[in-house]
Amino acid sequence: DRIARKRDREFSQFRERVKDSDQFKVEQSVFDDATLAALYKLVQDGYVQAFGGPISSGKEATVYSALGDEENGEVAVKIYRINASNFRDMREYLVGDPRFEELGGDKKRVVLAWVRKEFANLKRAIKAGVRVPEPLAVQRNVLVMEFMGNDGRRAPTLADARLENPETAYEVVKEYMRRLFDSGLVHGDLSEYNILVSNGELCIIDVGQAVTYHHPNSGEFLTRDCANIASFFQREGLDVHGDELENWIREN
Ligand code: ATP
Ligand code: MN
Known part of the structure; x- marks a missing residue:
């Protein structure tokens, strides 16, 4: 219907914008359509207003700075690669955790569980009185959290x-x-x-x-x-x- 078509059009425009922007050129491989959809959802839900540049690119994830909502200001956005080469190592860390049983061997599901685990661990650390970045949102393979900085x-x-x-x-x-x-x-x-x-x-x-x-x-x-x-x-x-x-x- 009309609303769905409008939504599709807006998403395509968003995708073109992201693909054209310089800060994302370095990391094409991260931005498969599903990742773009997750970023788009975070924008629509108001967790992110604009993306800044990459802060760090590690083996499994790239961390970007971004502008969050009014309350949070600058935020850090950690985007995990679904095709992380060492997802077997990642699986090792999920063994025995009663929160993440029955994942099987599916790469994508392991990475998505990993991101939810990071979010849950941050929450738990805060509850325990440990200073960690406050987790703000998780969407598929993307984690939004408090940006830790010194005067920006x-x-x-x-x-x-x-x-x-x-x-x-x-x-x-x-x-x-x-x-x-x-x-x-x-x-x-x-x-x-x-x-x-x-x-x-x-x-x-x-x-x-x-x-x-x-x-x-x-x-x-x-x-x-x-x-x-x-x-x-x-x-x-x-x-x-x-x-x-x-x-x-x-x-x-
Ligand atoms: P690595 O493989 O290098 O350990 P990683 O992919 O596991 O990296 P993190 O260690 O979480 O990712 O983050 C990588 C880098 O990004 C950190 O060393 C830090 O400089 C920056 N960073 C991560 N989270 C934040 C944050 N919340 N605020 C500011 N900078 C951050
Ligand atoms: Mn690290």
Whole structure:
């Protein structure tokens, strides 16, 4: 009918606009029609008003800055590639999680579950009192979240930031890890590269792979996270050890 035709026309125009815009030229492969439809839905629902440039392009996803609604201002939009080459690795992180059983081997379903898992993990982290970007919306393979920045410029990672007080930073990270663990989650990829320093605040990111304690390897992941964090802060001059950190997290 007429309304459907109008909708189709508007969507085509949106698609042409996105395909023509410079910031998306680098990432053609991400924007299959279904991804474009997801972006379009987010625009229509008011979560995104305009797309900015790419912030980072990783193995599974590209993160863009964008203009969100009036309340949120700048937002970060993380778009996962459905054809992520290492979706088998992704599947490993869904094992044993009672929230995502019965996914089978379908690549697309694994990626879509992953995005919902990242959204759910962000929510859970916030509830546990851990500073993470606030998740705002999820649509298919696209996650919209709070943009972490310093006066509009994206926040550096802990690896790039100059720490004035590593002792305090370590205490904060340690407490965040304990709170996450208490809420039943292990980050699984925690290091100085997945912690941002935003307006003097430490913020944990990239929680898509975070697993619940049901996961058969959650203990191993916690050990690895603790080793990464301890070795970063050792290089910052602190006398800390991964095994001590792990014991403290488990016992407190
Ligand atoms: P990688 O494979 O490099 O770990 P990834 O695809 O898993 O990346 P993230 O680690 O979530 O994605 O994000 C990649 C980079 O994008 C971060 O290092 C950070 O610079 C930026 N970034 C992610 N989320 C945000 C955010 N909410 N606000 C500002 N910048 C962000
Ligand atoms: Mn990351």
